[in-house]
Amino acid sequence: MIESPDAVYLIIPCMKELGMSWNEIKSTPRYELMGLMAANSRYELLHSFDGYTDKDIGNMAKERPEVRSQYNKYIETKQTYEERANAVKKKQSFKGLIG
DSSP states (O other): OOOOHHIIIIIHHHHHHHOOOHHHHHHSOHHHHHHHHHHHHHHHHHTTTTTOOHHHHHHHHHHOTHHHHHHHHHHHHHHHHHHHHHHHSOOOOHHHHHO
């Protein structure tokens, strides 16, 4: 295989993380592969700290301070997506349903 960053940054992650076969990768346009990997990265970030409490994060940050910045990025990203989801969903009041 020629020395290409695509093999390291795109092809192998598609196989490993997304379970794609070599034929699927070859038949998929490059921009779609990049989009899939970007979406997978965002998914991993959005679920990286699921199940942990603030106390758990505090305990982990004592030994590894970088956990605190990763957790803050997780919280910011999660809030952004929750705001987007709530903006799409229109909340109706009971009064609005009757009248």
